[in-house]
Amino acid sequence: xxxxxxLLLTAAAITLPQxxxxxxxxxxxxxxxxxxxxxxxxxxxxxxxxxxMAAGFAMLEGGLVRSKNVTMQMTxxxxxxxxxxxxxxxxxxxxxxPLGTWSVEGVLSxxxxxxxxxxxxxxxxxxxxGEYASTGSDFFFxxxxxxxxxxxxxxxxxERIKLWPFLVFVVVLTGVIYPLQASWKWGGGFxxxxxxxxxxxxxxxxxxxxxxxxxxxxxxxxxxxxxxDGRVNPMPGSNLALATLGMFILWLGWFGFNGGSQLAMGxxxxxADVSRIFANTNAAAAGGAVVALILTQLLxxxxxxxxxxxxxxxxxxxxxxxxxxxxxxxxxxxxxIGGVIVxxxxxxxxxxxxxxxxxxxxxxxxxxxxxxxxxxxTNPEASLSTQLYSIIVVGVFAFVAxxxxxxxxxxxxxxxxxxxxxINGLDMAELGMDAYPEFSKS
Amino acid sequence: MKLIIATIKPFKLEEVREALTDAGVxxxxxxxxxxxxxxxxxxxxxxxxxxxxxxxxxxxxxLVVADGIADQIVEVISRTAQTGKIxxxxxxxxxxxxxxxxxxxxxxxxxx
Numbered sequence: 001x002x003x004x005x006x007l008l009l010t011a012a013a014i015t016l017p018q019x020x021x022x023x024x025x026x027x028x029x030x031x032x033x034x035x036x037x038x039x040x041x042x043x044x045x046x047x048x049x050x051x052x053m054a055a056g057f058a059m060l061e062g063g064l065v066r067s068k069n070v071t072m073q074m075t076x077x078x079x080x081x082x083x084x085x086x087x088x089x090x091x092x093x094x095x096x097x098p099l100g101t102w103s104v105e106g107v108l109s110x111x112x113x114x115x116x117x118x119x120x121x122x123x124x125x126x127x128x129x130g131e132y133a134s135t136g137s138d139f140f141f142x143x144x145x146x147x148x149x150x151x152x153x154x155x156x157x158x159e160r161i162k163l164w165p166f167l168v169f170v171v172v173l174t175g176v177i178y179p180l181q182a183s184w185k186w187g188g189g190f191x192x193x194x195x196x197x198x199x200x201x202x203x204x205x206x207x208x209x210x211x212x213x214x215x216x217x218x219x220x221x222x223x224x225x226x227x228x229d230g231r232v233n234p235m236p237g238s239n240l241a242l243a244t245l246g247m248f249i250l251w252l253g254w255f256g257f258n259g260g261s262q263l264a265m266g267x268x269x270x271x272a273d274v275s276r277i278f279a280n281t282n283a284a285a286a287g288g289a290v291v292a293l294i295l296t297q298l299l300x301x302x303x304x305x306x307x308x309x310x311x312x313x314x315x316x317x318x319x320x321x322x323x324x325x326x327x328x329x330x331x332x333x334x335x336x337i338g339g340v341i342v343x344x345x346x347x348x349x350x351x352x353x354x355x356x357x358x359x360x361x362x363x364x365x366x367x368x369x370x371x372x373x374x375x376x377x378t379n380p381e382a383s384l385s386t387q388l389y390s391i392i393v394v395g396v397f398a399f400v401a402x403x404x405x406x407x408x409x410x411x412x413x414x415x416x417x418x419x420x421x422x423i424n425g426l427d428m429a430e431l432g433m434d435a436y437p438e439f440s441k442s
Numbered sequence: 443m444k445l446i447i448a449t450i451k452p453f454k455l456e457e458v459r460e461a462l463t464d465a466g467v468x469x470x471x472x473x474x475x476x477x478x479x480x481x482x483x484x485x486x487x488x489x490x491x492x493x494x495x496x497x498x499x500x501x502x503x504x505l506v507v508a509d510g511i512a513d514q515i516v517e518v519i520s521r522t523a524q525t526g527k528i529x530x531x532x533x534x535x536x537x538x539x540x541x542x543x544x545x546x547x548x549x550x551x552x553x554x
Contacts, residue, residue, distance in 0.1 A: 234488035300487040307489060347490030359489070 033124050035266025036133060042274070043137035046260020049253050050144035054081045056249030057151035061158060062435075063243025064306065064358045066235055068425025069159045070435030076154045076163065080170045084147035087175030089115045092146055093139055096179035097187050106190035109183055115139050133263075141260055145205050148257075149178045152209025155358035157216045159235075160223050160422050163430055165409040169402075173212055177401045181208060181394050196390040197382045200261035202321035202371035203394050210365025211398035213356065219406040220415055222355030224422050232350045235357075238436075240305055247309040251285050254316045258323040277323040281316065284323075284335025288315020288367075291339030299343070307343055310359040314338035314367035321368075322375040322382075334374045338367040369395075443538040443554060444512040448503045449477065449531040450523040455501050461522040462505070465515060469554065471504040481529035500531060506538055506554050 058077035065073050091112070098109035117136045118128055128135045150170045157166065182204050184191040198204050225233055237243055258281045264270040292311025296304040315335025319326070326334060345362035354361070372391050375382040409415050416422075421429030428434060450458055455472065462470060476497035483496040507515050516533055524530055543553040 232491035234491045234493045236488055300490070302487065304487065304489060343490075350489075350491055 030266060032130065035264075036124060036127065036130060038266040038271075039133035039264050040137045042260055042262065042265035043133050043141040046256035047137065047141040047144050049256025050141070050148065050260065051253075053144070053148055053250050053253030053257065054151060056246045056251075056253055057148075057155065058246065059242045059249060060246030060309070061155040061358050063239040063241070063246060064155070064237035065158045066425070067238035067436050068427055068434075070238060070427065071431050071433050072163065072426035073154070073158055074435070075431065076158075076166060077151065079163075079167055080150045080154055081147045083167055083170050084150050084174035085143060087171045088143045088146045088179070089139075091175045092179035093142065095176065096142065096146075096182045098183060098189075100188065102189075106188075106193060107184065108180070109187065145201060145257070146174050146178050146182075149205050149209040149212070150174050152206065152360050152364045153213045153216060156213035156356045156360040157220055158357040159426065160417060161216070161220055161415055162413070162417050163426075165413045165415045168409060168413070169212075169216070169405055172405050173402070177212070177398060177405075178205075178208055181397055184394070185390070191390045191393065194389070195381070195383060195386050197375050197379060197387070198321045198372060198390070199323055199375075200258045200320045202317055202368045203391055206317045206320060206364040207368035207372070207391070207395060208398045210361050210363075210368055211395055212402040213360050214354070214365060215399050215403040216406050216415075217354050217356055217361065219403065219410060222353055223357075224419060226355045227350070227353045232347075237306065243306065243309055247312055250313060251282075251316065254281050254285070254320075257281075258320055262324070273324055279328060280323045280326055280331035281319055283328045283331040284315040284319030284338070285312045286315070287332035287335030288312050288318065288339035288342070291315075291336040292343055295340065295343045306359070307346065310342045310346065310363050311339035313363045314342040317364055317367040318371035318374060321371040322379050325378040327378075330378055334371070334377070337374070338370060341366045341370055443506055443541055443551065444509060445504065445506050445536040445538045446512065446515060446519070446533065447536070448519045448523070448533040449475070449479075449500045450503065450519070451525065451530060452499055452501045454523045454525075458503065458519055458522045461518050462515065465518045466511065467505055467507065467515065469505060473502040473504075475500050475502045479529070479532065498529060506541055508551050508554065 054077065058074060061073045061077065062070050093115035094111040094113055095109045098111050101110040102108065103110035117139065118134060119126065124130045132138070150173055153169070153173065154166070182201075183189045185196055185198055185204050186192070223235065226235065227233070255278050259274045259277045262270060262274045262277060265274060289308050289312035292308045292314075293303050296302070296307045315338045318334050318338030318341075319331055323331070342359065342362045345366045346356075346359055349356055349361060356362070369391055372387050373384070375387060376384045406415065417426060417429060448458075452474070459470065476499050478497055481498055483494050483498065485492055485494055487493075503519070505515070512535060516535060519533055540549060541551075541553040542549050
């Protein structure tokens, strides 16, 4: 997502189409105003699709935690989205988009403070950027990506983390950590200047969420009884129908995530590209799901639905760094490799005793790294060394910054519930409210 | 009076209930249970990790019948619940000292 915002409009740029300088009659019918409207529309549609991913994450996580922790997981999901909205408005948006005003060139934005919308009822001349889209749509769209990053973390740390320290972390993640590193790429910072390519955020969004989750999972430790006497004890989720619904909602939302990241819909070329992106995004999800289905059948003699759900999501994460240039076959393959990564990374994390309840780290971090590398397969403008460099820079920053915040929270508030609370379930211990009060707990 | 306790495979419940009704049984207590017997547990894999399912779901039937028909009822359950495969269940028979119908206060065979 390259932001092509310019602070000041040249008069020529506004008046050009009206002066009839367009090259042919067909192009002349698309005015600058229409382009601006269509771009804005793309952000609005993309934005509410990505918003719905919040529901997808909630259902996926609700289905994969045990029934005694479902109310807590839902509470975290609603709260994290809402807090992300406030944090992104209060500091995040301007930190992420300095629009050329840096306090440290290419690294730290020089614009601080609240995000501000355009005035009511503007015309094109009154727009912040008459060549791009409305600020309201841009803020709305970008906010959804920021919130998605936080959603990734909640699943990995489920069933044992305290509510309030988690929410404090969310505010830091969505207000500072995410927007700061996103400015390096999407705000026109040093990674962008180097030629780093990350179309919709395999690294900027997904890996960052994954790194934050990994740091949290390491510092928080596994759930009681998960790893005992050298064995891994599965803790099956409470509702695989909900988890599947969550996966499908995320799949749907991803069309907005990747399609909207074209950032333009005002020309034949742009809308054709958006449709390429939709088709490729879908193909990659299918590739990831099919590969996970077949691989779990071969490895375990029975297909594992939860792995197939993760496989589809890993396919989606894998294609997110470059959903435009691959062919359909290549997109399927890129997604399929994401599926392979998940099937092997899930048991690997268990071997390392890193307890990730929903598979967020394999899906968002591991497949995110793969997707960022896979850009070089189809986009001739990508450089492998720049991709790798950016993966490492963003990774080290996200992991260290998140780790520091987790450590501070651990030392001050404590991040883990008591053993008794964990065994009884966070629903009753922390909230006093069961998700399924009529049924016995498992 | 005899208390007959039977564990059966869950999908056999309807068939057994029909056969018992046909045989004149007028009441039946049913509980969903888990347990293990000769069938024991089995190994499954969840997200790449093996785990043992130690307890198999079963249905427990409890019914009290007059002494005279107890053997016949046991035979009915045994016949209808049988698949011939491991895990078909068990039937236990216990003497019952007294039975009371709460609504009328009737006792003994009249109460069942």
